[in-house]
Amino acid sequence: MTSIPASRPTSVTRLSLSHITAQNETNLLGTVHGGVIMTLVDSAAGVVAARHSGGAAVTASMDEMVFLVPVRVGDVVHFRSQVNWTGRSSMEIGVRITADRWDAVGPEVHVASAYLVFVAVDEEGKPRAVPQVVPETDEDRRRLREAEIRRSHRLARRAAIIASREEDQREEDQEGATQ
Numbered sequence: 565m566t567s568i569p570a571s572r573p574t575s576v577t578r579l580s581l582s583h584i585t586a587q588n589e590t591n592l593l594g595t596v597h598g599g600v601i602m603t604l605v606d607s608a609a610g611v612v613a614a615r616h617s618g619g620a621a622v623t624a625s626m627d628e629m630v631f632l633v634p635v636r637v638g639d640v641v642h643f644r645s646q647v648n649w650t651g652r653s654s655m656e657i658g659v660r661i662t663a664d665r666w667d668a669v670g671p672e673v674h675v676a677s678a679y680l681v682f683v684a685v686d687e688e689g690k691p692r693a694v695p696q697v698v699p700e701t702d703e704d705r706r707r708l709r710e711a712e713i714r715r716s717h718r719l720a721r722r723a724a725i726i727a728s729r730e731e732d733q734r735e736e737d738q739e740g741a742t743q
């Protein structure tokens with residue numbers, strides 16, 4: 565087994581995946597089903613996470629994903645994916661989704677951006693340490709800063725939900741005790 569370095573530059577694991585959409589991928593309106601795009605987002609991000617971490621990595625979360633424009637059958641969709649941020653065992657992978665229209669020559673259309681958290685796991689499915697990502701360009705550094713903001717929001721939201729559930733439980737316990 566090859567040894568895993570302590571850090572890796574962003575460009576080493578950046579990935580570009582392209583897909584020509586087909587008739588069997590449409591929704592009732594005849595445009596491409598959002599789930600098809602989300603599956604490919606997860607796949608592209610998963611490859612980057614596995615390559616960066618040097619082994620298995622699982623999807624822990626995917627942030628809200630806003631579709632800006634519909635993708636049509638025959639369009640060529642591009643998924644550009646890279647590690648934005650690394651923690652101890654988790655990594656934020658960003659995916660920028662663009663499309664070339666099948667019937668027009670022109671600038672690529674921005675379809676959506678997605679941010680996923682992958683956690684590197686060992687043979688038992690337990691989190692394991694990942695190499696720290698080393699941003700190389702101003703764009704990489706901007707993505708790292710913005711990923712830190714998303715990370716702090718995710719942690720705060722998670723903590724608030726746990727606190728709210730604990731509060732509900734305490735109220736239920738108190739009601740039970742007074743009946």
Ligand SMILES: CC(C)(COP(=O)(O)OP(=O)(O)OC[C@H]1O[C@@H](n2cnc3c(N)ncnc32)[C@H](O)[C@@H]1OP(=O)(O)O)[C@@H](O)C(=O)NCCC(=O)NCCS
Pocket residue numbers: 622623624625650651652653654655681683685689690691718
């Ligand atoms: C993801 C998973 C491995 C985390 O395990 P865990 O025991 O909760 O791990 P920990 O609490 O020690 O957290 C490990 C890391 O994951 C991060 N993490 C855990 N849950 C997270 C979530 N919902 N969103 C973002 N990050 C998360 C933690 O912040 C931590 O990051 P760090 O090590 O970089 O600081 C576990 O929840 C799991 O296996 N989930 C199922 C994943 C899966 O099967 N995905 C495919 C869907 S079918």
